[in-house]
Amino acid sequence: MRSIVWFRRDLRIADNAALFHATGHSGNGVIGLFVVTPRQWLEHAEADCKVKFWLDNLAELSAELAKLGIPLRIETTDWFSGIPATIVNFAKKHECSAVFLNREYEVNELRRDEAVASACQKADIMVRRFHDRVIVPPREITTKEGKFYSVFTPYRRVWDSKALDYIESSPRPAGQPPLDIKPSKIPVKIPGFDFSKFRDDLWRPGEAEARHRLSKFCSKIINYNLARDIPSAAGTSLLSPYLAAGVISPRQCLAAAVASNGGQIVGGEGATTWISELAWRDFYTHVMVACPRVSMHQPFKLKTDALKWRTCRHDFEAWQQGQTGYPIVDAGMRQLNQTGWMHNRLRMVTAMFLTKNLLIDWRWGERYFMRMLIDGDMAANNGGWQWSASTGTDAVPYFRIFNPFSQSKRFDPEGVFIKKLCPELGSVPKSALHDPKKLTASIKELGIDYPDYVVDYQTGRERALAAFKSLGSSST
Ligand SMILES: Cc1cc2nc3c(=O)[nH]c(=O)nc-3n(C[C@H](O)[C@H](O)[C@H](O)COP(=O)(O)OP(=O)(O)OC[C@H]3O[C@@H](n4cnc5c(N)ncnc54)[C@H](O)[C@@H]3O)c2cc1C
Known part of the structure; x- marks a missing residue:
């Protein structure tokens, strides 16, 4: 038997269940396969940096697989819907009778895998799936x-x-005699994605x-x-x-x-x-x-879907760009925009600021994070957003709203992080960074180009409390 290992978000050799089992059961060798789906990735709001990181890791994976005699082939089809035919044709072309894969759990990914399983069954190709994520x-x-x-x-x-x-x-898979199939070249460009700002100094690829x-x-x-x-x-x-x-x-x-x-x-x-x-x-x-609806843009607490979110593009853009006038929020958003990653404390602060102080729909923030994060993961991102917005399982109670100034005083007392990401605030005394009145006075006195508050803290807080209260008791 010759088998395909269909790699998705398991770009490694060590401790990879699908790869290990495939190598143990395929007397005629294993071929690695990765399917590039540019338009699907755009629709899923995959980040430029994340896609680039996949490609860099595919190059490493391909080199490591080659040491085991396993070629890694790349196929491209725009949408998930093209994958069943792509895999069946690939299997026929290379005389493979089995596909090994590690499961993914998002709704579209589950549907895709079911479609692949049924196409393979019709073509007499076995599919073996493993829990590995x-x-x-x-x-x-x-x-x-x-x-x-x-x-x-x-x-x-x-x-x-x-x-x-x-x-x-x-266990680490055993090597195999080389097949008469060459590894594919790993693409360096994907239509719709811009890799020019990728921070390869921060995110080196590879299992090592x-x-x-x-x-x-x-x-x-x-x-x-x-x-x-x-x-x-x-x-x-x-x-x-x-x-x-x-x-x-x-x-x-x-x-x-x-x-x-x-x-x-x-x-x-x-x-x-x-x-x-x-x-x-x-x-x-x-x-x-x-509860698959959480990954289909619906809140876990269904009643919160009636919440009257604001649809203010101006405030949303100020938040996206790190220009809200709240230093710790702006520092967090700039870290995300510049590096593709944000510290967990700041993910909570910025997400809560958007959904509570600005009362903007968590789904807007969720999608923006996904579009920017190198670690974007639907379950963790959705969980974090719904926690912050008090719409999810185990969410923070709606009346517990972080005060960004107390947060920065507690977690960045010297303003080291704020000043690194918001260098225009470099000469502001640290006590003013954590005090709205002193900050306004200091900015004026020093003539600094830093935005005024996008919303007054108290006004934003009361607006959020009123909106949640109007939903009744089950919103707590
Ligand atoms: C609004 C919001 C959005 C988030 N979006 C994502 C996301 O898209 N992808 C993502 O991996 N994490 C997400 N997180 C969780 C967390 O912020 C990151 O996992 C963490 O900051 C990653 O840094 P680290 O690897 O240094 O984490 P460490 O503190 O070293 O934690 C180790 C690992 O545990 C996991 N982890 C840590 N915290 C969480 C958490 N709260 N929920 C789920 N897994 C966690 C991650 O895989 C992380 O790499 C989000 C949190 C919030 C509040």
């Missing part, structure tokens, strides 16, 4: 009544008791880079609980782009964290807190699978 597969964690958990804490308790059962990695990040981070994991909220400190792992593209597996991350934690899931505060973030990642995928 999260640690504990979706639907494995349910309440005693068999329902899904919509609150993280009880989910996490069960997750803690199960995660170690899934920690074992798939991801593993290096993981081990560097684990050497200081003990401090994670203290450092994770400080945007100016390198306190988090910066692994999210690698996890999103599958350059490293969440199991590899869990195994490394558990090893730094005396073999335990719960123990030292730093490691336990980081493991919790891996559990949040699983949780949001679990929510998306149990």
Whole structure:
């Protein structure tokens, strides 16, 4: 038997279930396949930097696969709807009788995979699918009544008791005698995407880079609980782009964290807190699978769909461009625009600012983040947005609205991060950065070109409270 391994967001050799099983069952060899779908990616608001990161990682993957004698071929079809025919034709051309793949859980991806499975069945091609994207597969964690958990804490308790059962990695696949098929050239351009601003100094591709990040981070994991909220400190792992593209597996991350934690899931505060973030990642995928409407632009709390969001383009653009007059919000948005990544604390601050202080629909922000993030992941992004907007599972109560000035005073007291991203505020005294009246006075006195507040904090807060209150009690 000759098989295809259809790579998607699992661009790695190590601990890759589909690849491992394919190499064990294909006496006539394995061919790697990646399908480029430019128009579908545009419709899904994939970020320029994310697509570039995929291509860079495909080049690394292709070189590593070649060492195992496995060629990586690239096919292109504009939409997911073209993939079933593409795969069947590819299989026929290269005499493959099986397709191995790791599951994806978003609605369009599930439909695409069903269409591929049915086209393959008709063509007598076997399809084998594996759970590989999260640690504990979706639907494995349910309440005693068999329902899904919509609150993280009880989910996490069960997750803690199960995660170690899934920690074992798939062994490295064996090499094969070279096939008479050459690897494809990896495209350097994709229609509709602009790679000119990609920060290759920040986001080096490859499994070796991801593993290096993981081990560097684990050497200081003990401090994670203290450092994770400080945007100016390198306190988090910066692994999210690698996890999103599958350059490293969440199991590899869990195994490394558990090893730094005396073999335990719960123990030292730093490691336990980081493991919790891996559990949040699983949780949001679990929510998306149990309640697919969240990935179809609908809120988890259906009643909040009646909320009268403002459709103010001016305010939305000020937020997008980091020109709201709130230094910590602007610094966060500029970090996103310049690097393709934003610190988690600032994702919460900026998302809550958009949905509460500006009362702009979370779906606008969700799509903008997706269009800009190198780590854009539908489940995590949607979960984060719906948490911030108080429309989701386990969301923040609507009346708890972050004050951006208190947030910056707490998490960037010296203004180090703000001044790096908003250099025009360089001469503003630090006390003024966290005080709206002093900031206005300081800007005027120093003649700085920095925007006035897009909305007065108190006015924005009261407007949001009134809008949520009008929904009645189930919006809490
Ligand atoms: C509004 C909003 C949008 C977000 N969008 C995304 C997104 O598109 N993609 C994404 O990967 N994360 C998203 N997050 C979660 C989080 O901000 C990022 O995962 C984190 O900042 C990535 O940096 P890191 O790798 O250094 O994280 P670390 O702190 O080192 O965490 C390790 C890993 O755990 C996972 N993780 C951490 N926090 C969360 C979380 N709250 N939810 C789910 N997974 C988490 C990530 O895979 C991360 O790489 C979002 C959060 C918010 C509030």
